[in-house]
Amino acid sequence: MVSCAAGSSCITNSQDCSLACPTCTKYEMTPSYFCNQECFKKFWPQHKSIHAIGKKLQAARKAQAEAAAVPDHLAWASAYNFTGPLRPREQTPTRTVPARIRRPDYATDPDGRSREEEADKSGGRNLKVYSGQELEDVKHTCKMGREVLDCAGRAIRVGATCDEIDRVVHEACLERDCYPSPLNYYNFPKSVCTSVNEVICHGIPDKYEIQDGDIVNVDVTTYTRGCHGDLNETFMVGDVDEEGRMLVETAFTCLQKALAMCKPGTLYRDLGGAIHRHAKDNGCSVVKTYCGHGIGNLFHTGPNVPHYAKNKAKGVMREGHVFTVEPMINLGTWEDVTWGDNWTAVTRDGKRSAQFEHTVVVTDKGVDILTMRDDEPVMVWDASKNQR
Template identity: 55%
Template sequence: MTYCHDLPLCSWILQGQKTHKVVHELATPRQPLLNDPSIGKNGTFNPFYQFPFSGSLRPVYPLSPTRVVPDHIPRPDYAENGRLMGFVHDVKTAVRLGQPPHILSAEEQQKMRKVCKLAREVLDLAASHVRPGITTDEIDAVVHQACIDRNSYPSPLNYRHYPKSVCTSINEAICHGIPDQRKLQEGDIINIDVTLYHDGVHGDLNETYAVGRIDDDAKRVIRTSRACLDAAIKICKPGALFRDLGKIIEPIARANGCSVVRTYTGHGINDLFHASPNIPHYARNKAVGTMKAGMAFTIEPMINLGSNQDEMHWPDNWTATTGDGKLSAQFEETLLVTETGVEILTAGKPREL
């Protein structure tokens, strides 16, 4: 997932050498009234129908009830009340003061391998359901049950009060789309962002998929996003600088007529969903830190079609879309730096894009 690092609601934005904290609370959607123009014939509605959306994508409410995780499944500290305990202190301290990322022990590395393998299984299962006519809420149900079947907690659920078990971002949605009643349509693209919590650690990944046949622009932004991620991974090894990842990513995006989102970044991951280091995806960034064996983190460039790198946020305070309504695509892997290079913990089978 994307926090400014991967997830949004408590996000950290780097501006020069300063780190700014942006805290959001989940908005309470407006409830429809009789004869409300936002209500569809089937009872669905757009709670923000007066909002100046940048593109054609609209939320389709009501959201389904919060899905339940059985009591026997271990859960992170925020699962019950949405508040982040260790997260707030550790990330604030590590990012602001430049403290080094956590070096995983051999035991912790094995736990990360396990949870990332499970997360890959869940994402691949969710992707197998992508087709015209399915709702993103139905995809959320698939992910939720798949996590439970693996004795795992879906990490997004109640993270800063996020209401669902997965993020589903369609077309111009950059990240953090909330699953709802909208049916996927032929020609859409959708990013599915899965994170699992298992045996005390998190595993995080996402990919963007075509819904039926898509046009050349959609293919281009998807392929560019994947190419940016793959190129960045290739330079990961002990001694590499985190700031150099953006130096690799942005020229690839620009060469393909695309731009790189600056607000959201990759992040460290371990027993915390989002931890140090903070990893921007654009060139000439001021990220601090050098890769060392035993560090685990995500790289997840968000690539917009065209030159507009800005985003706008829906009133739900989660969904981020492109400022001009053009398409956006993203791929993410969780990585482990080894003594000789890097291990892609969430690696899957190669896809034809």
């Protein structure tokens, strides 16, 4: 027999206490029963005080359940102060590479460390000069990287996930006997970097669904024949607003202006001035934390190629030098912060960022852009085709 929750305060002393308090039920508390509506209304002022406890207990249960359901790689996110609207999503398992594919030294290292890079002391001097078969190998992997990025670009659309882009890149690499260079590089978990809106670089592909109006940078690096080739583009998805389109075109033109300076005798530090001036003329800023770099047998090596003015980079361009130029241009501040995943770099003010990158080799007369499309003898901005 159920006793009335009103106890001695019950005004009817009925034995039929079948009216359950709906608020107790809502908070998943032990049900409280009353004789009828009159009894319930009379006892409500005293009874309702227990609901505050029930509400807290329900919230605690919910938080505990949510914490238990959060994947380990997102455990940091609940307490993180995000600078913009983007949030990390669930990641799929790391994709595998068949044994037939040649790997860089870090591919099987438990910490993803490249011992060869760590032993490298090139800095801004004694830079490696590529020629002969080695240069042909670099050109080949850059050509493969170009094809892979074009595959990724065709997969970008409203509703596609960043994880789907990673799958496309991974499979396109394997089809070309390439190892996707980002995979396990200092334990990076995916085969490509996808950087959306306020993400500057190193975005980890996850189940984020690309939205109409997003800008998405896809950064591809391929490794084959013992060499790496690196390039990226920022894609405009759907109806991007005027400010976003201006940002993307500015980033493209910054790269174009820098590459036009590349030739024997040019100081690496001078590229930053040209990039900075064009970005400033368009009301944008230049990221200082990340820079272009030497590439080839190593993923990252000398020279360092900063993209901002008044930098102190060492080195002079010589025929056979192979490196990347990859200015990262922001709508707001140049300052960046890194998410708790220790990879994703975002703008400190949450405003959008855009980037373009090519791998180049200095020639006796200027520079060859190794990651250029075959049908693109010069870099041209073409808004109707997103970019060129």
